[in-house]
Structures are given as structure tokens and as C-alpha cells.
Amino acid sequence: MTKIHALRPRPRTLSDDHAAELADLFRLLGDATRLRIVLACLEAPVPVGEIAARLGLSGSLVSHHLRLLRAASIVRAERQGKQVFYAAADDHVRRIVADMMEHMAEPKSEEDA
Amino acid sequence: MTKIHALRPRPRTLSDDHAAELADLFRLLGDATRLRIVLACLEAPVPVGEIAARLGLSGSLVSHHLRLLRAASIVRAERQGKQVFYAAADDHVRRIVADMMEHMAEPKSEEDA
């Protein structure tokens, strides 16, 4: 009741803070290494070591990226013994990635000079 | 016939080049200013000047960003007299943005320390 908020069905233009927050999420997927890490654990939980091995990266680097991804709830972590398994947080992530892949596969109307 | 490509239904792990290309697309949406520009012309074509005015940005800056977005087929340009109208290229873009908004709105499982 304090703020009329739920009244606006679809805010045509997002508040700048929200836009910045949204941009932060996209930026996380905007790095090739980090995106490959996400792709590596998109379908099933994978331990950090295996991600690093599969992608040919140092465990340190993978861990750094995973922290950012986890903080943004793009991936979820679960400990199992000494290992920590990471997986895509939810279906939104999978859908977004899939949609962007489709977009990439689409024929461009005309090349930009 | 040169490359067996269409045979693999769903490449579980993308080739590194494709991953980099995909990351480039995400990175474009990963800047707050650029994302706001996309949001501004997400539902209907808008001339550059109006985008700049609505967002309180210089025409130069908006133009720079629009060039990148156009090169990636995220937005489409159409000239009408002296003005150039920009709009989201297709529904993929709209869907991706919408999905990411939903993701942002979701409750986080637990805050990251």
C-alpha cells in the first residue's frame, strides 16, 4: 500500500537502477570464458575440477568466475565431499542461452559495412 | 557435404568460436546505457534523437551504441526522411530481455557473502 507498484502492468521503460541490474546479468554471460563455464554445467551438475579440465582452464580462474555467476544466481553450488558441483540455477538461464543461440543462427538481413 | 554439421542435433558443448560469438551478443546487452537504448526501442521504432532525449544522452553516444547493436542484428534501422528509426530486430531479443527480467525478479535462494 505504501507504493503503487503492482498497479502498473508493464513498465514500458525500466527504472535506471533496474536496467543497470539487468545489464549486470547480461554482462556475466558476455565473457567467452565465463559463458563456456556456464555452458559446461548447463545440463547437469559438474565439479569445478572437471569444468577446468574440460575447458583447459586453471581451477583458480574457474573458481573466480563461478563466484560471480553464483552471486547472480546464474549457477547453483552443491557440495559433495571434497568436490563442489555447479549447475545452471534454473530454466531461465537455459532458455536465455538457447534463445540467444537461435538468434545467432538466424540469417542476417545484411552485413554491416 | 564438406563438413558434417547438421548431423549433430544438439551440440552439448559449443565450439569455442561459437561460444565467443555468443558471448559477444550477451556483452552488447551487458552495458547499462546500451541496454537502456535497446529497451527504449523494444516495442516500437524510435528515431535516434528521441532515444537520446528520453534517456538524457548525447546523440553521438547513442549513435555509437546503435552501430554496435545494428552490427549484431539486435536492432534494425530504417530511414524516414532526415530521421533514422531503430527497433528491436526480432522477437528473440524481446524474449531474451523478458526472460532475464523474470530471472532478476526471482527470489534468490540465499545471499552470497
Add this chain to the structure above:
DNA sequence: CCTACAAATGAACACCTGTTCATATGTACG
């Protein structure tokens, strides 16, 4: 042709971010 307006371009600067290396935390097991 020349003025006025809208958009695009290029160069230069300031800032941010990914990576590496070294070190620390945490967990299992003898």
C-alpha cells in the same frame, strides 16, 4: 548552391575487468 537539421564517424582519454600467481580455507583419510 547554401543553410539547417539529424545522424554517423574518428581519435583520445579514463576506467573497469579478466587473468595470473601465490596463498588460504575446507574436507577426507591414515
Add this chain to the structure above:
DNA sequence: CGTACATATGAACAGGTGTTCATTTGTAGG
């Protein structure tokens, strides 16, 4: 407890990127 393994963290460097300012291109009209 001490070793070994897996992951996490911190600091520092290098490279990329958004922004601004000045200039140019393109379009319409007198």
C-alpha cells in the same frame, strides 16, 4: 594431528571498452 586433494580468495598487472569532443556525411528545403 598431518598429509593430500579440491576449491576459494587476494593482490596486481594488462588489455579492452564506454564516453566525450570535434568533425563529417546525408537529407530536406529556400
